[in-house]
Amino acid sequence: MEFLSSVLLLCISLSIISLYLLLRTSRHRNLRLPPGNLGLPFIGETLQLISAYKTENPEPFIDERVNRFGPIFTTHVFGEPTVFSSDPETNRFILQNEGKLFECSYPSSISNLLGKHSLLLMKGNLHKRMHSLTMSFANSSIIRDHLLDDIDRLIRLNLESWTDRVLLMEEAKKITFELAVKQLMSFDPGEWTESLRKEYVLLIEGFFTVPLPLFSTTYRRAIKARTKVAEALGLIVKQRRKESEEGDGKKDMLAALLAGDDGFSDEQIVDFLLALLVAGYETTSTIMTLAVKFLTETPLALDQLKEEHDQIRAEKKDSLEVLEWNDYKSMPFTQCVVNETLRLANIISGVFRRAMTDIHIKGYTIPKGWKVFASFRAVHLDHEHFKDARTFNPWRWQNNSGGTTNVFTPFGGGPRLCPGYELARVELSVFLHRLVTQFSWVPAEEDKLVFFPTTRTQKRYPINVKRRTMYGEAM
Numbered sequence: 001m002e003f004l005s006s007v008l009l010l011c012i013s014l015s016i017i018s019l020y021l022l023l024r025t026s027r028h029r030n031l032r033l034p035p036g037n038l039g040l041p042f043i044g045e046t047l048q049l050i051s052a053y054k055t056e057n058p059e060p061f062i063d064e065r066v067n068r069f070g071p072i073f074t075t076h077v078f079g080e081p082t083v084f085s086s087d088p089e090t091n092r093f094i095l096q097n098e099g100k101l102f103e104c105s106y107p108s109s110i111s112n113l114l115g116k117h118s119l120l121l122m123k124g125n126l127h128k129r130m131h132s133l134t135m136s137f138a139n140s141s142i143i144r145d146h147l148l149d150d151i152d153r154l155i156r157l158n159l160e161s162w163t164d165r166v167l168l169m170e171e172a173k174k175i176t177f178e179l180a181v182k183q184l185m186s187f188d189p190g191e192w193t194e195s196l197r198k199e200y201v202l203l204i205e206g207f208f209t210v211p212l213p214l215f216s217t218t219y220r221r222a223i224k225a226r227t228k229v230a231e232a233l234g235l236i237v238k239q240r241r242k243e244s245e246e247g248d249g250k251k252d253m254l255a256a257l258l259a260g261d262d263g264f265s266d267e268q269i270v271d272f273l274l275a276l277l278v279a280g281y282e283t284t285s286t287i288m289t290l291a292v293k294f295l296t297e298t299p300l301a302l303d304q305l306k307e308e309h310d311q312i313r314a315e316k317k318d319s320l321e322v323l324e325w326n327d328y329k330s331m332p333f334t335q336c337v338v339n340e341t342l343r344l345a346n347i348i349s350g351v352f353r354r355a356m357t358d359i360h361i362k363g364y365t366i367p368k369g370w371k372v373f374a375s376f377r378a379v380h381l382d383h384e385h386f387k388d389a390r391t392f393n394p395w396r397w398q399n400n401s402g403g404t405t406n407v408f409t410p411f412g413g414g415p416r417l418c419p420g421y422e423l424a425r426v427e428l429s430v431f432l433h434r435l436v437t438q439f440s441w442v443p444a445e446e447d448k449l450v451f452f453p454t455t456r457t458q459k460r461y462p463i464n465v466k467r468r469t470m471y472g473e474a475m
Contacts, residue, residue: 044076
């Protein structure tokens with residue numbers, strides 16, 4: 001009897017699903033969807049996307065579909081029908097209509113690990129307030145007056161330990177994590193920060209896995225790591241809340257959250273800090289590593305960068321004298337290198353959004369509830385927008401030549417423009433200054449660039465380093 005009941009329940013469920021799919025398909029036939037291919041049932045084209053992004057050259061996934069269907073096409077990835085856009089005008093429309101026509105939407109594996117109160121997942125007025133607060137702690141004046149000294153000091157401190165062979169991506173991650181912890185919670189490097197960073201490594205590995213602990217050991221480890229990180233941050237929040245009530249406060253992001261009129265709970269603050277640490281740690285460290293990789297492969301650019309920074313160093317009394325804001329503002333070629341690294345590396349390859357209503361654009365209709373992916377990468381690597389788009393050429397940014405800035409969106413745009421965009425540029429510029437004035441290097445072995453689950457090098461970019469003197473190489 002129990003077996004028959006189970007069979008009956010299964011038949012009813014399948015009938016309901018079939019009816020739903022039939023009605024949805026019928027409705028979509030009446031809409032002019034962007035052309036494309038939904039691929040296999042349930043799986044769609046997810047496997048093709050992942051296999052492309054696990055190589056050095058993921059472009060064919062988009063290139064082939066753009067050539068066949070045009071810059072806006074339909075596919076089916078990560079369990080949902082998705083409209084891909086490689087059209088800059090459409091991408092701007094998506095970014096600018098955040099909260100009006102589109103809402104933020106990410107895979108559950110990411111949202112579960114970051115927490116519902118992370119800035120990435122916040123919506124409406126709460127997101128506006130928290131985004132504004134974050135921007136206020138990462139604007140030019142704050143960086144100049146309060147953060148630059150710590151950035152320079154912590155980078156120098158890390159580089160002092162470098163000898164012989166270095167795993168550059170690993171070292172860059174240590175630097176950016178320590179900077180983020182200092183800026184958010186006023187902690188200097190130590191056993192606590194390093195222990196926290198190791199848990200973050202496990203947490204981030206779970207972002208692009210199947211969000212089922214029973215089937216994915218990576219996701220299971222990530223959930224455990226997330227719990228440990230949340231517990232560690234929760235203890236700090238409780239301690240700082242008590243200190244704040246006693247009038248012994250610090251001037252950092254955590255202090256601003258505790259002092260806010262909104263009365264944020266400990267859970268909200270923990271989620272918020274946890275996500276900001278991910279953002280500051282993962283993306284900037286990758287940019288640092290790839291800037292060095294691209295420069296190493298482009299000797300003329302590296303020589304010009306060294307010349308710019310040697311001139312700044314020559315005006316200092318000694319190599320340990322701190323960098324000042326005027327020094328940062330006198331790095332024009334460095335900014336060209338930063339822009340070109342951001343364009344070519346595409347650390348943020350694009351953003352997912354969900355249509356809040358049927359949306360009519362470019363002669364097509366994006367149905368309500370469908371995912372949309374605005375691809376920054378496809379635009380940045382399009383030869384129509386950037387000459388020899390897949391070649392590292394920092395000189396293209398001199399004097400804003402080529403009129404490319406209107407399609408350059410490495411930090412997103414609209415209401416969700418990355419609030420740390422200026423801070424990331426400063427950290428990378430200071431890192432490059434200290435690196436090229438203190439070291440020469442060569443790759444220790446061949447290393448390849450891959451883009452899934454995140455942009456990185458396969459072997460963490462090992463290099464052999466040698467200390468420089470002011471007049472050449474150390475003996």
